[in-house]
Amino acid sequence: MTYQQGMEAIDSDMLEKVAAMVEQLDYHQYTGHDVKRALAQDRLSIEDYGAILSPAAAPFLEEMAAKAIAATRRHFGNSIQLFTPLYISNYCENHCVYCGFNCHNRINRGKLTLAEIEEELKAIAKTGLKEILLLTGESRYQSGVEYIGEAVKLAAKYFSTVGIEIYPLNTDEYAYLHACGSDFVSVYQETYNSSKYEQVHLEGPKRIYPYRFYAQERAIRGGMRGVAFGALLGLDDFRKDAFAVGLHAYFFQQKYPHAEISFSTPRLRPYINNAGNNANDVHERQLLQVMLAYRLFLPFAGITISTRERAGFRDHVIGMAATKISAGVRVGVGGHNEAEKGDEQFEIADPRSVEQVHQMILSRGLQPVYTDYLRL
Numbered sequence: 001m002t003y004q005q006g007m008e009a010i011d012s013d014m015l016e017k018v019a020a021m022v023e024q025l026d027y028h029q030y031t032g033h034d035v036k037r038a039l040a041q042d043r044l045s046i047e048d049y050g051a052i053l054s055p056a057a058a059p060f061l062e063e064m065a066a067k068a069i070a071a072t073r074r075h076f077g078n079s080i081q082l083f084t085p086l087y088i089s090n091y092c093e094n095h096c097v098y099c100g101f102n103c104h105n106r107i108n109r110g111k112l113t114l115a116e117i118e119e120e121l122k123a124i125a126k127t128g129l130k131e132i133l134l135l136t137g138e139s140r141y142q143s144g145v146e147y148i149g150e151a152v153k154l155a156a157k158y159f160s161t162v163g164i165e166i167y168p169l170n171t172d173e174y175a176y177l178h179a180c181g182s183d184f185v186s187v188y189q190e191t192y193n194s195s196k197y198e199q200v201h202l203e204g205p206k207r208i209y210p211y212r213f214y215a216q217e218r219a220i221r222g223g224m225r226g227v228a229f230g231a232l233l234g235l236d237d238f239r240k241d242a243f244a245v246g247l248h249a250y251f252f253q254q255k256y257p258h259a260e261i262s263f264s265t266p267r268l269r270p271y272i273n274n275a276g277n278n279a280n281d282v283h284e285r286q287l288l289q290v291m292l293a294y295r296l297f298l299p300f301a302g303i304t305i306s307t308r309e310r311a312g313f314r315d316h317v318i319g320m321a322a323t324k325i326s327a328g329v330r331v332g333v334g335g336h337n338e339a340e341k342g343d344e345q346f347e348i349a350d351p352r353s354v355e356q357v358h359q360m361i362l363s364r365g366l367q368p369v370y371t372d373y374l375r376l
């Protein structure tokens with residue numbers, strides 16, 4: 001837990017606030033009566049949020065969905081944003097037991113040159129997409145901040161919105177990447193249970209739990225427009241982790257009201273050399289409950305549904321809770337223009353193209369949105 005040299009410590013008590021409330025959560029105490037009371041509210045309290053995440057809410061998914069659809073319409077209309085990820089490197093210095101990129105997994109490693117990145121970007125831009133998420137494994141040595149900055153500058157030439165999902169940075173580094181053209185930062189805590197966190201992060205800088213926890217604050221202080229929160233559902237008690245994710249975002253929004261907030265809801269997936277890596281007790285019904293709970297607790301927050309989930313589930317949740325969906329996805333290094341230069345992070349469950357996802361969105365009476373942002 002001790003910060004490594006060079007890791008910036010900021011003055012914030014958000015971690016203690018979230019941890020204290022998660023510690024107190026006993027979701028078995030909630031009853032159907034508590035869930036009904038929560039669903040009768042216009043604005044859910046933290047207590048209500050605990051109730052709708054509890055097992056007692058399982059029989060009320062239809063009521064939750066109806067309320068979630070109304071909230072989604074109120075805040076997002078019928079728009080569904082489209083984006084795709086571009087992995088530019090899969091080198092990683094961490095040993096996370098659940099991830100195909102972990103430093104001990106024997107996979108083909110690769111990193112795109114800047115010229116290769118530009119060709120990938122051009123190929124993706126031809127599909128009509130205007131939003132891109134650049135990803136790396138977590139290796140400062142292989143994928144330094146300047147390399148990522150150059151990739152962001154290239155991406156900003158072709159895309160109106162550039163997000164990054166990389167290792168956590170200091171405030172000045174986020175400011176640098178923002179100046180290069182990036183506006184959004186995704187950092188997922190994986191699990192908020194600090195003991196479990198240590199058990200599944202065996203080596204590398206990612207072991208420093210609080211440095212990761214405070215990444216979103218450093219990103220916003222560095223000038224980023226928005227940040228994403230999430231836990232890898234299935235690693236630990238998913239109800240507690242989802243409760244913690246919601247509280248993290250809730251306290252964050254109170255402190256930084258100008259920040260755009262979104263959630264992601266990744267579940268464990270099989271990866272190369274570990275076909276048995278799965279989401280344990282988080283089945284689709286449980287995943288849906290978590291997504292609906294996020295929507296009802298923070299109705300203005302975006303929710304992204306990734307290709308970790310099968311097409312039928314993704315189609316079902318857009319417009320109900322999810323407001324953003326990926327399409328034309330590759331999770332190896334590159335792969336949009338040339339063959340992939342490095343192996344993938346996990347198995348995807350929905351390989352549909354941008355055009356196919358576009359048509360699906362229309363068929364559900366929703367509007368595919370490629371950009372809501374004009375870069376001046």
Ligand code: SF4
Binds near residue numbers: 092095103
């Ligand atoms: S989850 Fe991230 S940090 Fe961990 S092994 Fe995978 S890429 Fe590396």
